Amino acid sequence: MNKGVQQHKLKEPFVTESGQAIPEPLVAYQTWGELNNARNNVFLVCHALTGNTAVDEWFGGLFGPGKTLDPEQQFIICINSLGSCYGSSGPTSQNPETGRPYRIDFPEITIRDMVRLQQKLLDELRITGIELVIGGSMGGMQALEWCIMDDRPRSAVFVGMGKAHSPWAIGISHTQRQAIYNDPNWKEGYYSADQPPRKGLALARMIAMISYRSDADYENKFGRLPQEDGDQFQVESYLNYQGQKLVDRFDAVSYVRLSQAMDSHDVARNRPSYQGVLGQLDIPTLVIGIDTDLLYPVQEQQELAELLPDARYREIRSVHGHDAFLMEFEQMNDLITSFITETPRPTLSS
Ligand SMILES: CC(=O)SCCNC(=O)CCNC(=O)[C@H](O)C(C)(C)COP(=O)(O)OP(=O)(O)OC[C@H]1O[C@@H](n2cnc3c(N)ncnc32)[C@H](O)[C@@H]1OP(=O)(O)O
Numbered sequence: 382m383n384k385g386v387q388q389h390k391l392k393e394p395f396v397t398e399s400g401q402a403i404p405e406p407l408v409a410y411q412t413w414g415e416l417n418n419a420r421n422n423v424f425l426v427c428h429a430l431t432g433n434t435a436v437d438e439w440f441g442g443l444f445g446p447g448k449t450l451d452p453e454q455q456f457i458i459c460i461n462s463l464g465s466c467y468g469s470s471g472p473t474s475q476n477p478e479t480g481r482p483y484r485i486d487f488p489e490i491t492i493r494d495m496v497r498l499q500q501k502l503l504d505e506l507r508i509t510g511i512e513l514v515i516g517g518s519m520g521g522m523q524a525l526e527w528c529i530m531d532d533r534p535r536s537a538v539f540v541g542m543g544k545a546h547s548p549w550a551i552g553i554s555h556t557q558r559q560a561i562y563n564d565p566n567w568k569e570g571y572y573s574a575d576q577p578p579r580k581g582l583a584l585a586r587m588i589a590m591i592s593y594r595s596d597a598d599y600e601n602k603f604g605r606l607p608q609e610d611g612d613q614f615q616v617e618s619y620l621n622y623q624g625q626k627l628v629d630r631f632d633a634v635s636y637v638r639l640s641q642a643m644d645s646h647d648v649a650r651n652r653p654s655y656q657g658v659l660g661q662l663d664i665p666t667l668v669i670g671i672d673t674d675l676l677y678p679v680q681e682q683q684e685l686a687e688l689l690p691d692a693r694y695r696e697i698r699s700v701h702g703h704d705a706f707l708m709e710f711e712q713m714n715d716l717i718t719s720f721i722t723e724t725p726r727p728t729l730s731s
């Protein structure tokens with residue numbers, strides 16, 4: 382049964398990798414299905430940058446009987462990322478020291494911080510094993526760190542990301558943050574609730590939407606056609622619309638903090654080497670690339686699969702670019718269900 386979004390207050394303060402404390406950490410999550418007696422029939426889904434806990438909506442095509450995520454068979458859980466604005470502690474949460482939203486006083490966080498917060502929730506829920514951890518993009522970075530930082534995952538699926546955020550991806554991220562910082566309403570990150578930096582966040586999303594898709598996608602959808610009013614190309618109208626759509630549902634400082642966390646992604650950071658850290662992950666993994674992904678090109682997933690001892694690399698063919706993992710559900714289902722059914726995993730008690 383799905384109880385909607387649940388908000389859990391952790392028992393202890395949370396201290397980030399950078400040493401800053403969040404005194405009253407909140408973790409929002411949703412679950413589907415029933416936990417077995419051994420509390421280990423868990424499928425953990427990690428969401429992408431602007432995602433939320435509603436896996437049944439944004440991964441809807443992977444959800445249901447016989448598909449990747451089947452609540453009749455599994456206990457599915459999705460946890461809102463630390464720093465996001467959908468229920469877990471983040472820049473829009475109340476800072477207990479001031480009684481006002483943290484805004485930019487919310488600490489800089491890393492992908493590892495996100496995973497540690499999730500670990501604490503699963504500890505408090507007394508989850509003993511994770512049959513599969515899955516994520517795309519920022520979700521894939523978390524899924525990978527889960528496998529490195531915790532011995533509960535028994536298998537994993539990583540989509541559209543690599544062993545570290547590349548300079549190319551960091552550059553695109555940086556440019557988006559500059560768009561936000563240059564909005565006069567940004568006010569050094571202390572903007573008022575009624576005057577958020579909408580133009581900056583919208584521009585950031587437009588830049589992102591170019592990196593998330595492909596030239597062929599835009600050619601097919603828009604060509605050089607004008608919008609009905611004739612004042613602009615269809616692609617301009619589309620990007621304006623996508624920018625507005627995000628500002629209506631997302632927070633600017635969350636965007637900054639989450640994109641910085643993605644830039645921090647590097648599994649060898651403060652660890653001996655890529656080979657050393659990834660070479661010891663002996664659980665079965667599936668690494669999925671998207672042939673038109675401009676942001677995280679397939680070479681990154683191929684390299685990740687080569688570094689993981691029990692990995693198989695598969696590719697989605699799509700015109701949609703990076704966002705294909707949120708759209709090409711038939712291919713995603715085929716690849717992941719084959720991986721689940723064909724890959725031997727240690728038998729779990731139930
Ligand atoms: C609270 C929440 O809703 S969180 C939702 C969860 N979100 C996430 O997990 C983030 C991941 N999701 C995503 O990034 C996206 O939703 C995706 C990738 C799955 C799909 O992207 P979409 O924007 O829906 O698809 P697409 O690129 O085809 O754009 C369609 C939209 O553009 C609009 N559009 C298309 N052409 C034009 C145009 N020429 N001018 C203006 N608008 C246009 C369509 O009308 C449609 O609008 P709608 O979203 O209001 O229905």
Ligand SMILES: N[C@@H](CCO)C(=O)O
Nearest residue numbers: 429430431432518704
């Ligand atoms: N489209 C995704 C980001 C791409 O991984 C999102 O908005 O979260």
